[in-house]
Amino acid sequence: MASMRAAARPPALPSNVRVGPGTVVTGDYVTGPLAFRHFRSERDPGLIFGAHCTIDGVVFNVGPEGRVEIGDYCYLQEALLVCEVEIRIGNHVAIGWHATIIDADFHPVAIEARIADAVACSPLGAGRAHPPFARRPVVIEDDAYIGPNVTILKGVRVGAGAFVEAGAVVARDVPPGRRVLGNPARLVGRAPAR
């Protein structure tokens, strides 16, 4: 019980995290202790929050070479950011509950390499090289809306003012001002205007 209460405090920020004025980073009872447990960025800064952001229960899983940059006035709610290279989020971006943004595959596609990777990842894999895998930056431009349960995959650019509907799985770029829906996400017209 006591440990669960401790978890409600805001997470401690690693030293290579920059936080702009007016930005609040909260953990909740689920992510409090988890928020930065997998933050391993060796870049400095490895994570930049702009000004006046509300970062509520977000988990930052960032590898040694990864860097996350979030602009001003963003609102992220219980999202998961998995970053090996770069995730760049513009200004006035709203990201819904339980969304996942991931900029890498983490395992190679070709079967031989994948088997070698499975061995390297195993408890018996110490000293073995991990075969390379696809990693490409994700960019979410200003004023985009990302709904709850959305997945944004590596290399995707979500254009300014785009509207990604709840549950969409986005594997390709979303042009500015358009609305996407589905798995895989498809264009279904313009972002709703009213």
Place this chain on the structure above:
Amino acid sequence: MSSDWHPGTIPPNVALDETAYVGTSYSFTRYRTGRSVGLRVGRGASLCDMTVLDVGPRGRVVLGDFALVNAARIICDAEVTIGDYALVAWDVVLMDTYRVPFETAARREALRELPRRTPRCLPSTGRSLPVHIGRGAWIGFGACVLPGVTIGEGAIVAARAVVVEDVPCHAVVAGNPAQVVRGRGMPSNRC
């Protein structure tokens, strides 16, 4: 709640049947409705651990008798009703509102206003469309039900489906966006 891990309470405007089950007061950390009854939980109904009721100032959620909600997210500014005997699985999102204004300039303004609000929650945009889950319906894990959708009595929504339009009674829908995969054009669809 004999052993609640969260140090909270159930708000006074929750009408809880004496036989109903609420797993934890954590479910109410985003519950801020001012309605006289903001949540009604029926006879033998359950609101299991990690369900979150993100209910805005004028929202109302109704859980019918023997309904079971297990770790879902209910985002409500108007009304979300879950019928008797309905089953709602984990990571499901039932939303009657997007919370953000659609128009870009208005959305930007709402996000600029957010840091000045206490708590930091977006206000209702005034364009909420009620969500209704029919009697005995079953919503599979990770599914999303979008604003304005009615799930018919006895219908089944498959895991991770995203439901953007009404589901006929006793139909089975799957996919993203969800489509009827079984039970279309049956007499039982009319109910």
